[in-house]
Amino acid sequence: MTSISYLTNTLLPLHIRRFRPSLSTLSCSLASDVDPTPNSYFPKRGQTLELVCESLAFKGKGLCKVTQTGFVVLCDRALPGEHFIGRVTRKKGNYAEVTKVKTITPPRDIVDAPCVYAPYCGGCKTQNLSYEAQLRAKEEQVRDLLIHVGKFSLQHLQLHAVLKPIVPCRIQFHYRNKMEFSFGPQRWLPKESLQDRIVDDDTNENYALGLHAPGFFDKILNVDNCLLQSHPANKVLAAVQECWRDPQLGFSPYNVHSHKGFLKHLMLRTGRDVTTDQPEVMVNFVTSSYKPELLKFLVDKVSVFPEVVSVINNVNTSVGNTSVGEEEYTLYGKSSITETLRGLTFQISANSFFQTNTYQAEVLYKLIEDCAGVKGDDSEIVLDLFCGTGTIGLTLARSVRHVYGYEVVPQAITDARLNAKINGIQNATFVQGDLNKIDENFGKNFPKPDIVISDPNRPGMHIKLIKFLLNLRAPRIVYVSCNPATCARDLDYLCHGVVLCRKKRI
Ligand SMILES: C[S@@+](CC[C@H](N)C(=O)[O-])C[C@H]1O[C@@H](n2cnc3c(N)ncnc32)[C@H](O)[C@@H]1O
Numbered sequence: 001m002t003s004i005s006y007l008t009n010t011l012l013p014l015h016i017r018r019f020r021p022s023l024s025t026l027s028c029s030l031a032s033d034v035d036p037t038p039n040s041y042f043p044k045r046g047q048t049l050e051l052v053c054e055s056l057a058f059k060g061k062g063l064c065k066v067t068q069t070g071f072v073v074l075c076d077r078a079l080p081g082e083h084f085i086g087r088v089t090r091k092k093g094n095y096a097e098v099t100k101v102k103t104i105t106p107p108r109d110i111v112d113a114p115c116v117y118a119p120y121c122g123g124c125k126t127q128n129l130s131y132e133a134q135l136r137a138k139e140e141q142v143r144d145l146l147i148h149v150g151k152f153s154l155q156h157l158q159l160h161a162v163l164k165p166i167v168p169c170r171i172q173f174h175y176r177n178k179m180e181f182s183f184g185p186q187r188w189l190p191k192e193s194l195q196d197r198i199v200d201d202d203t204n205e206n207y208a209l210g211l212h213a214p215g216f217f218d219k220i221l222n223v224d225n226c227l228l229q230s231h232p233a234n235k236v237l238a239a240v241q242e243c244w245r246d247p248q249l250g251f252s253p254y255n256v257h258s259h260k261g262f263l264k265h266l267m268l269r270t271g272r273d274v275t276t277d278q279p280e281v282m283v284n285f286v287t288s289s290y291k292p293e294l295l296k297f298l299v300d301k302v303s304v305f306p307e308v309v310s311v312i313n314n315v316n317t318s319v320g321n322t323s324v325g326e327e328e329y330t331l332y333g334k335s336s337i338t339e340t341l342r343g344l345t346f347q348i349s350a351n352s353f354f355q356t357n358t359y360q361a362e363v364l365y366k367l368i369e370d371c372a373g374v375k376g377d378d379s380e381i382v383l384d385l386f387c388g389t390g391t392i393g394l395t396l397a398r399s400v401r402h403v404y405g406y407e408v409v410p411q412a413i414t415d416a417r418l419n420a421k422i423n424g425i426q427n428a429t430f431v432q433g434d435l436n437k438i439d440e441n442f443g444k445n446f447p448k449p450d451i452v453i454s455d456p457n458r459p460g461m462h463i464k465l466i467k468f469l470l471n472l473r474a475p476r477i478v479y480v481s482c483n484p485a486t487c488a489r490d491l492d493y494l495c496h497g498v499v500l501c502r503k504k505r506i
Contacts, residue, residue: 007367007480041069043096047088051098053078053107056137060125061097073098076214077119079129080137081108109133114173115227120190122214122221123228131172139166142484150488151496167363175357176228177270177339180323181237183244183253183263184208188219207245207253209237209266217321218256230270232281232307239301240266249297254288256321262287262294264316265323267350271337272358273309274345282310282337284350286323290315292331303332310334312350324351336415341365342395344423352412353388364480365395371478372451374399383449383474385435385465386456390416392480393453394425403428404446406435436462443468452477460486466493 043049043066051073053062062078064086065071072095075086083105086098113119113127126134143163146152157163169175187208210223224241225234244251244263254261267284283302285295292313299311311332314325328335328350336349339358342365348354355361374380380400384393387405389412397403397420405428407413416430431445435456452474454461460483469477470493477494481487 043088053082079107122212145488150491173227179229181266184220185255187222188213233268271339280309281307284312286314299331380450383452385454397425405430455480458483
């Protein structure tokens with residue numbers, strides 16, 4: 001009998017968060033300035049509707065239903081309880097998207113968003129919803145997905161106390177240890193501030209460094225300070241903002257349409273010096289070509305901060321928008337920073353995965369240890385799937401016989417091996433491989449595990465891996481997820497079986 005625990009990262013504050021529609025209902029009525037009820041089930045593009053937001057859905061969008069038909073409508077920045085008029089902008093299969101035209105009654109549980117950019121920024125969409133209400137929305141979302149996608153009954157979830165209460169984070173700001181800002185040739189300004197625009201379009205003052213406007217890969221909201229990242233990281237951002245537009249320095253922001261320009265992204269990571277416990281910051285300039293002499297001014301500018309211990313240059317010559325370069329150079333200090341979790345030290349390089357909220361990672365890893373139910377007699381085998389830099393496996397290694405970790409990114413495997421070494425852990429083996437492409441030989445290189453940890457990224461697990469786990473019948477599986485929708489889907493397969501052919505499940 002396999003016991004499966006699952007942990008979604010509901011522990012985290014809801015900024016930069018993905019949602020999917022929940023399925024409860026709420027009615028809404030038509031007002032006089034709203035288009036009459038359509039004959040069709042599908043609202044038309046441009047049509048205005050009077051709506052009430054009932055919950056938060058995919059990407060933090062407000063979920064509403066058209067009164068007469070129950071048709072699902074999503075609205076960016078509509079919050080639970082808000083009564084508003086929306087205009088249909090997009091139709092997508094079985095739902096439509098609307099933009100808010102006017103609020104009739106404000107949402108429940110609103111608070112003043114502390115960040116000046118909050119009304120426009122693509123980074124935080126629910127900052128003006130109280131944290132308690134954000135937690136409730138997330139909990140409801142996970143429960144609904146487990147019922148409707150995972151096919152668990154509410155009775156089962158309640159009877160067996162499957163769904164445990166959400167664990168809030170003790171801080172709601174300055175918790176992210178990694179932020180990525182983009183450079184762009186034109187600042188994006190929200191419509192309402194266009195009339196106040198004093199910036200001359202012909203000058204380089206118009207260049208932007210910041211976060212993407214909601215839903216746009218090519219529009220950047222200029223940001224001087226971000227409440228999600230650490231204070232030292234904000235000092236670095238301000239220092240770069242202060243100088244990079246100076247024409248004499250010769251920097252050009254990368255244009256995602258013409259594919260011209262030098263500066264692509266500014267990635268800031270914050271860790272901790274394990275001996276002094278002081279913050280240490282890595283600054284990663286992602287550029288379209290390698291020009292260290294050009295970057296020197298910025299490197300000198302940011303390296304004056306004592307917290308900056310590493311300045312990296314990732315060179316990405318592709319037209320894609322990713323920050324991972326084909327080549328990586330260390331321009332100042334070390335090539336990685338450190339952080340401690342559950343008493344272990346971890347090296348973090350520019351592109352390796354590390355849980356983005358260090359405070360909640362500590363809480364999450366403790367929950368994983370509890371759910372894994374390690375006996376502590378050094379007898380058990382752990383299989384750590386999607387192991388990244390080995391953090392979960394290494395925290396368990398201290399009390400088990402051996403840990404086997406699998407991960408696709410070669411640099412992460414190098415880091416995992418190094419992390420084992422610097423923590424004096426010898427009973428961990430890390431293997432690079434693509435878990436979406438496993439074949440019948442997978443499983444022959446390690447003993448049958450007693451505990452499986454699976455922590456996939458957002459798409460969840462490949463069906464081949466699910467089938468492998470179903471056949472493996474390990475006594476305990478701990479599924480860690482950052483996407484409750486794919487987690488619910490995979491839990492359905494793992495707990496109720498996979499349909500092989502015509503209703504036959506294994
Ligand atoms: C959510 S992270 C978890 C990392 C690690 N468990 C931790 O807590 O730091 C998911 C990891 O899965 C890796 N990954 C994504 N797709 C993969 C695949 N097809 N095969 C193996 N690893 C994959 C990513 O590179 C990433 O390191």
